[in-house]
Amino acid sequence: MIFDPIYSDAIIFASLLGLLSIGLTLTYLTTRVPNFAHASFATIGVYIALIATRVWESSPYVAIPIAFVISGMVALSLYHFILKPLIRKGSSQAIQMIATLAFDLVVIAVLNITADYIVKTFQVTSREFTLRSYDSELAGLPFIVFVAPITIAILAIMLHVILKKTKFGIAMRAATQNSDLAETVGVNVKLVYGVSWIMGGGFAGIAGALMSLWFQGDPNLGPQIIPSVFAASIVGGFLSIYGAIAGGLLVGLTEVLGTRFLAGEFGSWLIAYRPLIPLVFIVVTLMLAPRGLAGINWSRFRRHGSRT
């Protein structure tokens, strides 16, 4: 390989984090509840990829549309059966947040049952597994190195078109900015919210299907990566799709390349502290720029730059 593989690792991680961050932001935009089960929606995608690859013996990429649908449906069930009734009863945001945590535990339990079923029925390793060996190669690089950034680019453009150019997008923006007003002009807010949750969960499912080609799959993968996903969304401003993409790329690249650089400079002991990086991002963002990258007045910097 011409360049250090750490750069391709960083690109993959940052792209997948961006994808997860878009999904989390989409769901937060509607219900204003930080969804702690979001990363476990990705784990569902990981297991669908495992089934597609090891049980059906097809390409792991076959799992992408299936993961979108199933994770999207699971996300919709969280919104429809748990959050919507809670919102109707006037529950506080804290209660709703705890409900997502409880839902996460249920999803993890179901994933554990699924893992046991897979290993017993198909004699396939279903914990601490990776599908890296089942990826194809392009120009001497794993296919995922290209697929991950291309996927996030396609989904970002698609979202941009939906939000800016379609009636549904306009309704969605209206519903997220002022749901009461949107309802009075005939927007079906519940439908808009439901679709947003399907898309949010679906994007996590796609990220999960791709993650299986790089990460160690396990039912507990979600809780391991959720701090990074939240950091990416918070850095992005939590209310901006474009901010979420930028946040995902920034946090992802920093986690991989920053850890490598610091470990090279100060010693390998620093690698164990990698999970601190997203937490530092969260603290710094909330202290210095609570509205994240999307809330910064970039034109002021541009003007300042042109003056100097």
Next chain:
Amino acid sequence: MKTRLFLLPLLMIIALAPIYAFAETEIPDWVKNVAQFWIDDQIDDEGFVQVIEYLVGQGIINIPYAEAPEGESAASIPSWIKTNSEFWVKGDISNDEFAVGLEWLINNGVIKVSVDDSSEPIVEYGTDLQGEVTIGLILPLTGDLATHGIENHEGSKYGVVEFNKFLQEIGQEWHLKMVSEDSATNPVIALEKLTALNAKGIGIVVGPETSSNIRNIKGYSDSNNMLLVSCCSSAPALAIPNDSVFRLVPDDRNQGTALAKLMRHEGIEVLVPVWRGDTWGDGLSAATIKSFSERGGIVDDGVRYNPESPEFSASTSLLASSVRDYVNEYGSDKVAVLFLGFAEVLQFMQSAHEHEVLDDVRWFGPGANTKEHKLIDDPIGLDFSTNVQFTTVQFAASKNPIYEKVQAHLTESLGVEPNTFVHSSYDAVWIIGLAMLETQSTDVSIIKEKIPEIANNYSGSIGPTTLNEAGDLAQADYEVWGIRDAHWINLGKYTQADDSITLK
């Protein structure tokens, strides 16, 4: 009267005829596994003879017509018997036809079956214990060490079955019951499970498997008068006399010495270690580094990785950078990577595979990776571990009839050849059971006091189980294993007594 006397032998022949006519050779199916080991030269002639002697002596194999000779014995096993065995293993000939070979071996004195057991004193046990006696088991049935955990669980389960058979044979009116808990290779969960067992009144536990788990639960176990007998924990930091933990493995100062000797024997001058950042990894890396340095080798600071991480890109990049510098200076044949981890070895090697320089040097590993079939099953894992001639050491059980029986049984039930720790798991149950039998008590303090004496006099599946002052296995020879031609192969042995490596 004369006529009646003439009829007597005739009547005896008629009476005995059905017995002879229906006398069949009884050979359990799993003995075929033992025969296969012998055919494949995994055990030598002497080992095979010992196994058959034991099986015949115990009545497990019944050869009806064999008689020990009075004169001289034959010197060795004729080749036709091996050929016969091969046919029998394949199912081409029947038990009776195979037994012809065994009969020949017995009749010619190659196999000596002891029939006089009157010299053995009859041990009288008390009868205070009655009914069901429960012991706990905490092993990683999921998580990083699940591969070994599941195998060791089977080892302990088989230990309980066999021990209960033994109790029945000697007329005891109690039996062991095992309550299994999954630690998920997680120290916090291991403590939860131990607390739960204690709440159920179970104070004697087989396990846990890992040193980090034991470290986390040891305080609770010590202060609540519990007893842990671990099959596999080997961190030197846990070699503590008079605590609540016994370990049926030698501590890792021995494994570190064996690894260092092996690497120096293989001409390695520079060692770049990479290890799990936990009690076990820290202990074994320190032991290996110390021994390798004392043998004149150069040791890099290495990489201590976070075992919880779902990917290892930063660790492998850093490792590649260190290895590259040494390869440029010393050459790739003088530099080795020492990987000290569990089942994450596959994910780590997949990541290392991206760095060409890591593909060019030898890799060595610990007992925890020995026979890790994930490396064989995964295409990248197999390719990489073959390229780097991945070589490991694992503590050696001394081959004996019990070992062969346990190995054969578990190979059949698991579908793969199990790791050596299954034998420690089997023996752990027996040592606890024998301590209960001798004391006729389930009181933890009494059992704890009795265990060193029982262990020092017991010879089980791993051979003699003499413990040192810290309650760990005293013997410390190691087998050398490696991935060659897509298989785990036994490459040789490290002998502690003369600090030597013997490769096949």
